[in-house]
Amino acid sequence: MNQTCAFAPPARFTVVGDVLRPARLAVADLRAWPLRRVRVSFECATSGVRHHRFEGPLLHDVLRTSGPSFDPARRKDRLRFLIAVTGGDGHHAVLSWGEIDPDFGNAPVLLATRIDDTPLDPHGPQLVVPQDRCGARHISGVTSLRVDGQYVSPGP
Template identity: 55%
Template sequence: MSRTTAPPLTTTVRTGPLRLHGDLRHPADLTVEQLRHFSAHQADVVFDCATNGAQHHAFTGPLLRDVITRAEPAFDVRRRKDRSRFLVAVFGRDGHRAVLSWPEIDAEFGNAPVLLATSLDGNPLDAEGSQLVVPSDACGARYVSAITEIWVGAYRPTNTEADLA
């Protein structure tokens, strides 16, 4: 009777590309390597983490707005009110989620330099996956690690007067 040996368990989990989808003309699946083809920005941040206290990090990566703009959101760029109804939802591999509004990152509104980080403290995030970085946030709740998907779309209420009639 022979015994088979199971392969050793590894703790490194490789992540696949993040799925960029929703109300976009060109949805895409993007790897960390592909995100490096966008203009890189750096953010030196300090934020409070509920489990680990104050965090000090340097992130590098493209602006979230640049990545989404390349996918061409289905709004009229000339109409501010059309852009102002769009949301951005970011999902991490561990189930963590965060929502931003398009006006937060739009250059004509909040102009927040929100990043899709491709490196953390000089270390590439290829194995871990991209990370959402919101430099203006004092707490780290919207810092989503190992991004699996980004959904972009307009809010569509379900209980409108037409639905209730």
């Protein structure tokens, strides 16, 4: 019997934008950061309450490694930075740097490497926002994280 095993290459995602060190990473690379485990329940509009277990590093830790280009001497400078997350299925979410920064919101947002003990290597990481009641910002198969510090509030 002749069987051929075709292994898909691991999904990769990019960290781009206003960072000093853009990166192209795979789920396996995310295991270099300290991993957190969380249990999450969220309401899905079509299927009701969903319960999952996720494991992965904090989004903040991963993005800090890429060197966001805010001015470290001006503490509030980082508050104008936004993070745009894109999934392979076309879903998008935007978070603010202040949400995930330990000096401000300190939200434990993850880039999950596992869901319910299943590795996400072939699909890409999942953005997990544990504090959200609705799972709409849980982005599967993340393909891009874009850090954008160009936002400047309009004048009065």
